[in-house]
Amino acid sequence: MTDWNLFDRPAPLVNMASRSFLRLGERRVKPHGFSIGQLPVLYLLRDGKAMSQRDLARAAKVEQPSMAQILARMERDGLIQRTPMPGDGRSQLVSLTKAAKAKMPAARKALHRNQDHALAGFSAAETATLLDLLRRLNRNLDRMVAEEVEVGEAVEA
Amino acid sequence: MTDWNLFDRPAPLVNMASRSFLRLGERRVKPHGFSIGQLPVLYLLRDGKAMSQRDLARAAKVEQPSMAQILARMERDGLIQRTPMPGDGRSQLVSLTKAAKAKMPAARKALHRNQDHALAGFSAAETATLLDLLRRLNRNLDRMVAEEVEVGEAVEA
DNA sequence: CTAATATAAATAGCGACCTATGTAAATGGT
DNA sequence: ACCATTTACATAGGTCGCTATTTATATTAG
Numbered sequence: 001m002t003d004w005n006l007f008d009r010p011a012p013l014v015n016m017a018s019r020s021f022l023r024l025g026e027r028r029v030k031p032h033g034f035s036i037g038q039l040p041v042l043y044l045l046r047d048g049k050a051m052s053q054r055d056l057a058r059a060a061k062v063e064q065p066s067m068a069q070i071l072a073r074m075e076r077d078g079l080i081q082r083t084p085m086p087g088d089g090r091s092q093l094v095s096l097t098k099a100a101k102a103k104m105p106a107a108r109k110a111l112h113r114n115q116d117h118a119l120a121g122f123s124a125a126e127t128a129t130l131l132d133l134l135r136r137l138n139r140n141l142d143r144m145v146a147e148e149v150e151v152g153e154a155v156e157a
Numbered sequence: 158m159t160d161w162n163l164f165d166r167p168a169p170l171v172n173m174a175s176r177s178f179l180r181l182g183e184r185r186v187k188p189h190g191f192s193i194g195q196l197p198v199l200y201l202l203r204d205g206k207a208m209s210q211r212d213l214a215r216a217a218k219v220e221q222p223s224m225a226q227i228l229a230r231m232e233r234d235g236l237i238q239r240t241p242m243p244g245d246g247r248s249q250l251v252s253l254t255k256a257a258k259a260k261m262p263a264a265r266k267a268l269h270r271n272q273d274h275a276l277a278g279f280s281a282a283e284t285a286t287l288l289d290l291l292r293r294l295n296r297n298l299d300r301m302v303a304e305e306v307e308v309g310e311a312v313e314a
Numbered sequence: 315c316t317a318a319t320a321t322a323a324a325t326a327g328c329g330a331c332c333t334a335t336g337t338a339a340a341t342g343g344t
Numbered sequence: 345a346c347c348a349t350t351t352a353c354a355t356a357g358g359t360c361g362c363t364a365t366t367t368a369t370a371t372t373a374g
Contacts, residue, residue: 006200007218010275010284011178013291016218018175019361020298021168022330026362037330043163054352061164061173066331068354073329090339090352118167118297126290127167133279133287134170140275141177176331179360183332194360211322223361225324230359247322247369 010137021118028114032107033077037070039111041080042096042104050093052085074100167294178275185271189264190234194227196268198237199253199261207252209242231257 007013025036034042040060044051051059057067071094074080079100085091119127164170182193191199197217201208208216214224228251231237236257242248276284 006197006216008288008292009272010287010291011175011182011272013288013295014171014174014178016295017171017291017298018168020295020302021171023362024298024301025168026329035329040163052352059163062330063332064353065333065355069330072354085352088340088352092353114301115166115168117301118294120297121293122290129286130290130294131165131167131170133283133290134167134174135165136278137275137287138170138173138177140277141174141181144181144271144274145177180332183359192359209322219360220362221323222325222363226360229324242322245322245370249323 024114025111028110029107032103032110034079034103034107038074038079041070041074042100045094045096046104048095050083050095052091053094054091056094181271182268185267186264189260189267191236191260191264195231195236198227198231199257202251202253203261205252207240207250209248210251211248213251
């Protein structure tokens with residue numbers, strides 16, 4: 001009665017959409033030797049830039065161990081290389097290999113073809129509204145996630 | 158330039174929101190001995206109903222192996238039980254244990270407290286709009302996922 | 315009634331995340 | 345200089361999901 005349909009609330013709808021995006025994206029990008037989680041890294045390092053793991057994690061908005069795993073797989077697949085960070089023995093600079101850079105344009109195109117098919121039937125205004133509402137939703141969620149961590153830590157202390 | 162901000166497109170925004178919802182939901186529900194992926198099962202079997210794995214997967218909109226894993230963990234944790242399906246030796250009827258049913262109300266309350274904090278600052282109309290746009294987005298995505306599977310299979314044949 | 319096919323689960327293996335913890339290299343205050 | 349803290353990564357372990365494949369039981373066609 002209260003939730004007559006399991007999926008007719010924000011969290012499940014968002015979750016479904018996310019899973020679909022991931023499935024579709026994976027199909028597009030996999031034939032080119034990439035996978036979805038690597039896209040932020042590819043994007044961030046695209047024109048020869050080099051960054052630390054920490055900065056990559058921050059910029060991609062994932063936790064450090066998640067980024068570590070992504071980078072491990074990318075290294076395994078010959079997509080990145082690491083060089084020591086000058087002046088800090090703890091850190092390394094990560095950059096794309098030539099192979100990765102060579103394969104990017106095709107993958108990019110494949111994704112572009114895919115992208116925004118999802119928004120078929122949406123007017124420009126509706127698309128803008130959706131993006132705006134999602135940004136606001138994310139602001140709320142980010143705050144909630146952060147707050148709870150604080151609480152958690154406060155309890156510990 | 159084209160995508161000046163990595164996250165300012167539908168897929169990443171939806172993905173971020175989904176991850177945040179999952180993190181928050183997990184925190185709420187874990188102390189009660191459940192986890193997020195189990196919620197559809199709990200919901201579907203709530204008042205003593207019994208269903209096959211196949212029907213649970215369909216209703217929860219996940220693939221069969223995903224549901225198999227969810228059920229395996231729920232069985233491990235004493236949340237479900239399986240009884241043979243009368244008249245079909247391949248299948249079993251899944252139902253909630255007393256323990257699971259006993260723990261549900263508290264978990265439900267915990268989630269409710271959480272829920273829709275996410276929509277703080279949203280007017281009723283905005284919430285409705287968001288839900289509507291997400292439903293439409295999902296319709297598109299579902300179609301795309303289904304189409305591609307067809308294509309894939311057609312190529313094989 | 316048997317052979318081919320379809321269906322229900324199980325299994326193997328992978329990717330994207332997370333939390334919690336450990337380790338080694340800076341850094342900062344005394 | 346020295347010890348405590350912070351910081352950057354690494355590692356262990358877990359959940360959610362997917363694809364591909366196998367196994368066992370129905371079902372259907374000939």
